[in-house]
Amino acid sequence: MARTINPIARAVRRDAFVDAAQRLMEAKGYEQTSIQDLLDELDASRGAFYHYFDSKATLLEAVVERMVEAAISAVAPIVTDSRLSALEKLDGVFAGIARWKSERTELVLAVLEVWQADDNAIVREKFRQGIVTRLAPLLATIIQQGQAEGTFAAGAPEHVARVAVSVLQSANDAAVELWFARRAGAVSFDVVERRLSAYNQALERILGLSHDALRGIDTATLRQWYG
Numbered sequence: 001m002a003r004t005i006n007p008i009a010r011a012v013r014r015d016a017f018v019d020a021a022q023r024l025m026e027a028k029g030y031e032q033t034s035i036q037d038l039l040d041e042l043d044a045s046r047g048a049f050y051h052y053f054d055s056k057a058t059l060l061e062a063v064v065e066r067m068v069e070a071a072i073s074a075v076a077p078i079v080t081d082s083r084l085s086a087l088e089k090l091d092g093v094f095a096g097i098a099r100w101k102s103e104r105t106e107l108v109l110a111v112l113e114v115w116q117a118d119d120n121a122i123v124r125e126k127f128r129q130g131i132v133t134r135l136a137p138l139l140a141t142i143i144q145q146g147q148a149e150g151t152f153a154a155g156a157p158e159h160v161a162r163v164a165v166s167v168l169q170s171a172n173d174a175a176v177e178l179w180f181a182r183r184a185g186a187v188s189f190d191v192v193e194r195r196l197s198a199y200n201q202a203l204e205r206i207l208g209l210s211h212d213a214l215r216g217i218d219t220a221t222l223r224q225w226y227g
Contacts, residue, residue: 014052016042018062025110030060061123064111065130071100072134079138086146090207091215093138098221105224115176128169135168136161143207153208164206171199175225182226192226193219 020041024033035049035056053059075096078089101108114120140161146152154160174195181187200216203209 013048014062017044017049017052017059018066021059021063022066022107025063026104026106030110030114057119057123060111060114060120061126064123064127067104067107067111068127068130068134071097072138074100076138079141085151086142086149087151087209087213089142089145090139093142094217095215098217102221102224112176112179116180131169132162132165136165139164146207151209154206160206164203167199167202167206171196174199179225189222189226193222196222 017038020038021033024037024041028037035046038044038059039046039049053062075093078084078092078096081089084092115124136158140157143152143154143157143160143164147154147157178187178192178195182189182192197216200214201211204211204213
């Protein structure tokens with residue numbers, strides 16, 4: 001008789017590997033965390049690991065996917081809050097994602113350390129696709145509300161939302177670049193602030209908002225990451 005695999009039990013076991021990977025990455029960093037560390041943490045066999053993941057890179061992919069899902073889930077309730085205007089919702093979503101990252105500094109830094117490696121190009125691309133899939137519908141809902149309120153002067157919400165996500169992804173790429181440059185002492189904090197502010201201004205133009213309508217990332221949060 002063929003062996004029956006319980007999908008729920010499989011998901012729970014896979015999640016246990018991702019949970020352990022996050023803990024180890026926060027404590028030691030990605031490069032310093034080995035598959036053997038993970039096996040020791042869970043008292044698992046190497047065969048069990050390769051049952052769920054093809055390699056350490058696919059484990060990183062699972063960790064990043066978990067991070068994206070958690071961050072978007074954390075801000076999703078803002079979009080359905082009937083007490084908020086569209087502009088308040090947009091600011092709330094951006095601030096919420098920034099806050100989520102700030103509360104998990106060690107994990108985010110562990111991912112940043114290996115983010116630009118050529119070996120992780122597929123992980124980066126899947127991250128980008130995941131952001132579009134999860135964030136664009138939320139932004140489209142906010143844009144539609146903003147148009148109804150007369151605050152946003154933009155085109156079809158679903159199309160404008162995807163353009164807005166592209167700008168946010170470019171901003172994220174610039175933020176990572178600036179983080180490495182800042183750590184190397186190659187750029188000043190003022191350059192960081194002005195460059196990231198330019199993306200905020202681009203979003204305002206895309207959405208048809210007035211200048212400085214969006215709050216953007218506050219200086220205290222920028223200081224946390226860029227010193």
